[in-house]
Amino acid sequence: MATIKDIANRLGVSVSTVSKGLNGASDISDELRQMVLDTAVEMGYSTKRSRKKENRKLCIFIENMSYESIDEFGYDIVLGFKQNAFRHKWNVEIIPVTPAFQDEERYDTFLLKNGFCGALLLGFALHDPWMKQLEKTTMPTVLLDNFISNNPNVCYIGTDNYEGIALAVSHLLTLGHRSIAFLNGSLYSMVTDQRQEAFENAMKAAELPLNKDQVAFGYYVADSAKYHVPGFLAAGATAIVCGNDLIAQGVIEECVRRGFSVPEDISVIGFDDIPVAAAFDPPLTTIRQERNEIGRCAYISLNSLINHIPISKTLLRPKLIVRESTERVKE
């Protein structure tokens, strides 16, 4: 692990200059400061700022995820993380990011420059610029729903998608359904891949054929439904498993638009149990992700990484919530 002295030697400047650069002092130039930071990151320097009280700062980076209102998916995750972090005397900043923002500055440099001891990343996609950098980051980092191999500074947190989809299919099988369609979420997402594999496993375990006309990828929005539901209905599906609750909302609307009643003609099951799912018409049967608990565990994992415990994965149990959008198949 590089020290301040190593960085000073490499740059041919004094230790106090490096220290000023790392601590954001105003009496060195921006250019020199950036050079100090970039060199520090490149040499694998990481701070022990967490010991100083005023520097106990963690960061939540958010992309592609709504979190500001209590009805939104990210709200409880952020809340759970903050609740646990505050109790342990950490400050937490929330920073929404875009791919362009990630292109502008290196991940480690950003954290170092702003005095963060670690970060939780929500909603990142596999092709995001920072994802590649996470393979080598030296900063304690917890990633929701994404996994980075072989880097002990990064941990994956999420819900067990395999068990979640297995619960959904098993619920439908118990209700007598045999012709089950799956409208998954966006491609290029680890969560989507896992749910796809889980669906295929569950159908295979039930000795049901995988009908190509009954499996599709959409996006994690309601609008996906109109492109795929007509095909599912034409292929004789009696039940549709959805990649999330928003997709399920679109699926219900599309079924109704085409003269099919939910659940009388078609059972529909979602994933997530967002707060509004109970207010859908009909109230949605879904697989609940315990978002507050995900946030709380994300803090625990991040704190473990900061304390050099190389946690790799923390998964929470999904839970089947039975409401009124599923019922026994018609004979």
Next chain:
Amino acid sequence: MATIKDIANRLGVSVSTVSKGLNGASDISDELRQMVLDTAVEMGYSTKRSRKKENRKLCIFIENMSYESIDEFGYDIVLGFKQNAFRHKWNVEIIPVTPAFQDEERYDTFLLKNGFCGALLLGFALHDPWMKQLEKTTMPTVLLDNFISNNPNVCYIGTDNYEGIALAVSHLLTLGHRSIAFLNGSLYSMVTDQRQEAFENAMKAAELPLNKDQVAFGYYVADSAKYHVPGFLAAGATAIVCGNDLIAQGVIEECVRRGFSVPEDISVIGFDDIPVAAAFDPPLTTIRQERNEIGRCAYISLNSLINHIPISKTLLRPKLIVRESTERVKE
């Protein structure tokens, strides 16, 4: 969730009798006490004992694992668990168990009767009597190296075996080995299954054939080696991946006995990094399991379950430790 009153009603006795039965008071008969406990378990009653200071008791059940000396595999796991538990004011009891002991008493009843709020289980095999009961247990339970589906009261903790074996094979590939054998541990173990799958995946990813003569299951002891090493050598293996360090020790001895030098003729890599691995002749290259950290995380997971956070899995990173039992393949 059943209450004391529910149990009293079911048995037709007073609330105070049930309370005495649950709390181990001496003024009711053993027979009545057992009936109270069995009924409590059957009705899904679980205590909130953790709030009473004198009842903050956790339990570690151990089977098939040595832990009493600092050289043994389980020592650091137990230590890490206790360190974290003591800091949070829990008492911890260690109870070695056998299958016969498990047959004698139900898991939940044993915990309830002895006032434990939760337990860590080390070294249990898939066919152990209590494993079946864990599918329905209402007691917070953390299982090392085993997974129970669909029960939010049970969590699996361990090292990421997939990444561990991938690291081992990748290390050997980097050294130019192409003819790699695998002497795995005992059958009927989740860990063994995962390592087997990981080995097959790693060979496939490297586009190397899986030679049936170069893959075998033994037991997690040194003695396994003599039955399988001769075949590996005859089949032209230049490197042997082992299911644990004890197997690796046996493999090295068997190679030497047959006139092969390690690492000059055959590279050998272990799994676990038990304390004596560095003292093997030659010192063993191996995949380290961070056992103290496993113990510490096991406590964190158990505490989460006690607080109704449905953690399902916590995995730690393995780490490649390069010593002298592996070297570049001879041209």
